Amino acid sequence: MNVEAAAQAIADAERIVVLTGAGISTDSGIPDFRGPKGIWTKNPAAEKASHISHYLDDPEVRRAAWLNRLDAQVWTAEPNLGHECVYELERRGRLHAVVTQNVDGLHQAAGHDPENVIEVHGTVRFTRCWNCNDRRPMSESLDRVRAGEADPPCLVCGGILKSDTISFGQSLVPEVIDRALRVSEECDLMLAIGSTLSVYPAANCVPTAKRTGSTVIILNGQPTEMDRHADHLLIGQIADILPDLVRRTK
Structure with a gap:
């Protein structure tokens, strides 16, 4: 070297x-994803939420994902x-x-x-609607989760919101x-x-x-x-x- x-x-x-x-x-x-202390190593359910088909098809996966986002280390990093x-x-x-x-x-x-x-x-700092493509700061949706919305829908069309990141299975x-x-x-x-x-x-x-x-x-x-x-x-x-x-x- x-x-x-x-x-x-x-x-x-x-x-x-x-x-x-x-x-x-x-x-x-x-943390990284697959290392000894990786996000997916410690929480396999989080890896499931990273697959777009699971996220779109299963409301329980989305609700768990929103709860995980609330306390994600990225917000204090x-x-x-x-x-x-x-x-x-x-x-x-x-x-x-x-x-x-x-x-x-x-x-x-x-x-x-x-x-x-x-x-x-992509970025975790924003959300994007899977249906209408509306994009806005992630903080707005997290405030809605804290207020009691377990799986907040898009405010424009009512569609599914996800972080504006590229999930597995997503182009x-x-x-x-x-x-x-x-x-x-x-x-x-x-x-x-x-x-x-x-x-x-x-x-x-x-x-x-x-x-x-x-x-x-x-x-x-x-x-x-x-x-x-x-x-x-x-x-x-x-x-x-x-x-x-x-x-x-x-």
């Missing part, structure tokens, strides 16, 4: 795309040093875009211009994933942080960047499925390596 060489590559880059996964948010207290380091690249004018697989909104909370953050799996928004792949083609450096790079099509951002001649840096706590594409492979704690990496590029 050569942090100095990776830092030099970042220093030489002008259009950096950062791809982030769950690993960048664990230091903010947001704050950006950590990893998010701040990524924002530092934007502040320096070197960031082309952030492509994130996360739905927590912590990149925007760290200071990023929302236009620079591409959320390929990605074509314009969003197309933009993620486009910025990956346009960058001169791809920095993948905290992702196993095993969930597609988001993981395709890495080989897309490599194919168009970009330098690829992968930083993760464990090996990924895309390590073969890395020009610089950094395995270890994100909270230790990323600040050192960004500091060396000043």
